[in-house]
Structures are given as C-alpha cells and as structure tokens.
Amino acid sequence: MILFRLAGNMQIKFGTDGWRDVIAENYTFENVHRVARGAALYFKTLPNAASGVMVGYDARFLSREFAELSARVLASEGLKVLIAKSVVSTPATSLAIVKKKLCGGVMITASHNPAKYNGFKIKGDYGGSALPDAITVIEEATNSEANGIKTSLDFHSGALPSFEQYQKDGRISEVDAKAIYIKELARLVKLDRIKRSKIKVAYDPMYGAGVGNLETLLPSAVILHDVWNPGFGNMRPEPLADTTKELAKFIVEQGFDVGLITDGDADRIGAIDENGEFFSSQMILCLLLKYLVEVRKQRGMVVVSQSVTSMVEKMCAKYELTLQRTPVGFKYITEYMLKGGVLIGGEESGGIGIPSLHIPERDGLFNGLLLCEICAHYKKPLGVLVAALEKEYGPHKYDRYDFLTTDDRKLKVLNRAKQGFTEIAGLKVLNTSTLDGFKYTLEKGAWFMLRASGTEPLLRYYAEAPSAALVKKILAFAKSL
Secondary structure, eight states, X not given: OOEEOOOTTXXXXXXXXXXXXXXXXXXXXXXXXXXXXXXXXXXXXXXXXXXXXXXXXXXXXXXXXXXXXXXXXXXHTTOOEEEESSOOOHHHHHXXXXXXXXXXXXXXOOTTSOTTEEEEEEEETTSSBOOHHHHHHHHHHHHHHHTTTTOOOSEEXXXXXXXXXXXXXTSXXXXXXXXXXXXXXXXXXXXXXXXXXXXXXXXXXXXXXXXXXXXXXXXXXXXXXXXXXXXXXXXXXXXXXXXXXXXXXXXXXXXXXXXXXXXXXXOBEEEEOTTXXXXXXXHHHHHHHHHHHHTSOOOOEEEEETXXXXXXXXXXXXXXXXXXXXXXXXXXXXXXXXXXXXXXXXOTTSBEEOTTTSOSSOOHXXXXXXXXXXXXXXXXXXXXXXXXXXXXXXXXXEEEEEEEOOHHHHXXXXXXXXXXXXXXXXXXXXXXXXXXXXXXXXXXXXXXXXXXXXXXXXXXXXXXXXXXXXXXXXXXXXXXX
C-alpha cells in the first residue's frame, strides 16, 4: 500500500518546462501527487477545461505507475483524462493533445537526464511546452499544497478511486498516441523519396521512448538498442559525442550513410555522419533551415536560444529572415511560435521545432526523418552537406562541457563571471550578454557562454570558434574558473 504524507514545507522547484528530480529521493508518489494536483488546479481554470487532458509517459522506472497516479489525481479534480496506451515520446503526447482537441497535458519523463531521474512536463493545448506564466502558476499551486493550504494529501492511496474504477466510470480512457504520431509523420515527411534514394539509415533510440517507431516508417532502417531499458544501458540518454560511440563505430563498419539518435523521450535529435563523426546539433539546425527555405520554400522568423551557433545570423541575413534569440528553455521559443510566423525554433542541445510544418514542439524523430529527406534530395551524405555549409559560412566548431559541482563552487564561478573578463583564452572580449547566464562574444568569430542548469547541480559551459583546437582552449579556461 502506497502512503501519502505531507512533506512539511519542502518546496518543489520547476525548471524550464516542468519538474525533474531523483526517483525515491524527491521524485516520490507523494510529490508527483502534489504536482499533478497543482497542474489540475491550473487546467481547471482554462476555458476549454471540459475537453480533458492527456497523460503520456516514457520508458523510465515506474513511469507508467507515476502516469496512472497523475491521471487519477487529474480525474479526482473533475477533469476528463486520456492516458497513453503504451510508452510514447514527448512529441507523440503533444500531438495527441492537438489531435484530440484537449486543454493540455502532462508527460512523465526526465528527458535526457540520467536514469535515476524522472520528471513531469507540462503541455499546452497547442501541443507544445507550457509557457512561463503557466509554469509559475502550477509551481505556486504545487507549493501551496506543501504549505498545508487546501491540502488533502495526508491519506493512503485508497482515498482515491483506483485507476481501474476511473476507467470503468469513463473518467480515464486509454488512447494509442503512438499510432496517431506515426500516421502524422508519414504525412509530413517524403518517405517515398527517402526509400527511392536507398540511403542506408541506422537509428539509436538510446533504449528510450523512440523504440518501436522508425521501423514502421522506414522498414529498411537498422535499429540499435530497440528495447526499453529504464537504466539506458548505464548511459545518459542524451545524443552527445561521448554517448554515441557505439553507433559511430557501427556506422563506419557497416557503411551507413546516416545515423540518427534521439534522447530518452525522443524530442531531441542527434546524428552521426558517414565517417562516424558526431554531427553537431548546431549544424542539424542550420541544415534544416537551409532545406526548409531553399527546397520546401518556407518563410518566417527564426527563433533560437542564446547558446545556438552564430552561423544562424549569417544564414538569416542571406535569406532576409528575422532572427530572435531567447534564454535557454524551449518554453521561451514556444512563446514566439504561438504568436505565429515562426519558420523554425531550436536549441543547441538538439531540441528543434518546425511549426511551419508541424506542432510547436521539439520532435527528434521528425527532424531525423527530415535529415534523411535532405540527404535523399541532394543525393549527398551528411558530412558532405555540412562541409558545404562551412565552405559558404565559414567553420563553426562547437562543444559543451557540463561541470558537476557544489553550490559553493557554483556561486564562486557565477560571481567571477559577473565581474567580467577582458579576454578569454587569449581572445579579446568584445561584448557581454546576460540574457541567460553570461555570454561573451570574442574576437575571431568565437564566443563563450556559461549558465547554471535549471534541473541539475551543474554549470554548463558552451564554446564556439573557427577551430576545434580553439574551442578546446576556451573550455580549458572555463574549467579553470
């Protein structure tokens, strides 16, 4: 029997698009109940609340059980609830919200975080990240429960009707969100062009929510780690150079043209080129932008986070497109998407949304299929295509370093950054931005940025320069702070 007890005045802190924490430490059934009720109180205020809410969940430990509890709490507040029939990706959950015309939804996932984490993402009725104002309201409602206001938490699980009882009463219904999602991708992507090109595609869902999707759309694709594993094979489920070495080796040995990788909830995309080189997410965004404008004939604003490559400035100047930068966090990009007229929005971490074609949401598999479509159209592999970008706009080498640290060390580094620098790694500082953390524009087309993670005890260091050696030198400076 699961017991729910009021956890004193412990505050639950939300990050860029929801709440994440360590399972069994702070991510407990009790706290999920609190967050779900905070979300329910918010959803109930919406004019379309009667349309109901969606609950999706990834392949992490106990995600289905946390999702069922969330559905019960939402239903207990009078909301109609649809819950995914099986493990689904975050974009599949978001798409189901739109297709079923719901008032919003939640996704039980910690995205790319290590296996010990789980989380609670909030989604709007438009099928994208909840906006900052909504996140604030839900966070406040959640923590008002922690302070004992309007609380009903000091009871055992029997105080809520069972999941099965809510199903019997018609208050909770299962929906095949994965089928809805696969059907939509088949409509959006030129699959016939990809198949006719006979390009060899390999895909690594990293044991996550992308499992069981691509083989339906591209039967010839070879899938690695195509089983759900809540431990993610003892690897952080994030598409990075050091987490994709197995796929890179496989690509070279087996002669594949494209390697695709999605993170734990399959909303982020990574890639490996034909030479086994990790294909920077920064270049994925630039390649998608080029294709959307030149081939798909799309127009609109480009919205990117502060940590995205400076190549986008040059591309937007060429295509005469407006560029807008935001703090890190897709919810800030979503704000612009909902105003209309956005061609593409993206983050350096592989979170890319294309509202000109799709929902205003990051979608790793959709973007991966578009990469395959691009290779099929140009009849060239990824490595050749990015070389052409660098020939036109100059080389833009990029890397990021995540520094796990203590609160004292974090504060020390942030205070030093606040004081400013006249030069970094021998490069003169030309400008400093505090839009999100600290970003220093350097001479020779380089830049360095540092910021504190919103979901983990980390400092994130970002660097871009014309050469990988110079990027390494900038990050060495960062590590010495």
